[in-house]
Amino acid sequence: TSPSYLLLASLDAARCQMATQGYELMQRTLDRANQARTQLQQIPSLRIFNPVVLGDSTSGFESDRTRLTVDVTGLGLTGFEADNILHTQLGVTAELPTQRHLTFIISLGNTQVDIEQLVQGFQHLAKARDRGNNGAPIQNPVPSIFSEVKQSHTSEAINPKSLTPRAAFLAPKKTVAIAHAAYCISAELICPYPPGIPLIMPGEVILPEAIRMLQDILSSGGVITGCSDISVQTLQVVD
Incomplete structure (x- = not known):
C-alpha cells in the first residue's frame, strides 16, 4: 500500500x-x-x-x-x-x-x-x-473486412444479439470448428488485435461475414485474442 x-x-x-x-x-x-x-x-x-x-x-x-x-x-x-x-x-x-x-x-x-x-x-x-517479381501494389489485402464493417454500422448485419453476455457465459457450451460456427451463439469474447476492439461478444450470433473477417485477419498476420483455442481453429459456442 x-x-x-x-x-x-x-x-x-x-x-x-x-x-x-x-x-x-x-x-x-x-x-x-x-x-x-x-x-x-x-x-x-x-x-x-x-x-x-x-x-x-x-x-x-x-x-x-x-x-x-x-x-x-x-x-x-x-x-x-x-x-x-x-x-x-x-x-x-x-x-x-x-x-x-x-x-x-x-x-x-x-x-x-x-x-x-x-x-x-x-x-x-x-x-x-x-x-522483386512480387511487388504489385495490394489494392485491398483484406477485401471483405472494410465493406462488411461499413455495412455493420449501417444495417446492424454483423452479429445480432441473441443472449446477454451473462446468459451466454453461464449457459452450457460446446466447441465447434470455426468453419461450422456460422449462426451459432458465441460463448466467448473474440477480439482481433489490432485494433483491439471485440468483433464478437458473448451472446451474439456468429455470422459468416464475421468468420471471414477473422480468417482474413489471421491470414494477413493479425492476432485474435479471447478465444479458448489460441489457434482460432475452434470456437466456444452456446450448446
Missing part, C-alpha cells in the same frame, strides 16, 4: 525536465517527426497520412503530429509483413501494425539516428519491391 518512491522520483524528474527544457525538447521532437514525414513522402510506393486540421488554434483539437502512419500496400506487403521485416531485419519497430498500415510514434527520446534508420528501412523495402 506504500507509494513507489522510485516511480515518484521518476515523475518528479520528468516534471522538472519538462518545466525547464520542455519547449525545446518538444519542438525538436516535432521537427524530427516532420522530417521523417517529409522524407517518407518522397518514396513513391508509400502513402503518408498528413495531420488533419480539426479546428482553429482555440478549438482545443489537433492531430498528434508525433504519430506517423504509413500505408504500405504500394510495397506489395501487408502491414504485418512490412512490420516483421522492419523489426527483425532492419531494427525499426512500429508502434502498431495493421493490415494496410504501420503507425510510428516519434518521442522525446528518439534521436536523429532513429529518424534516419526509419527512412532507410522504408527505402530498403521500396528497393526490394522494385527488384
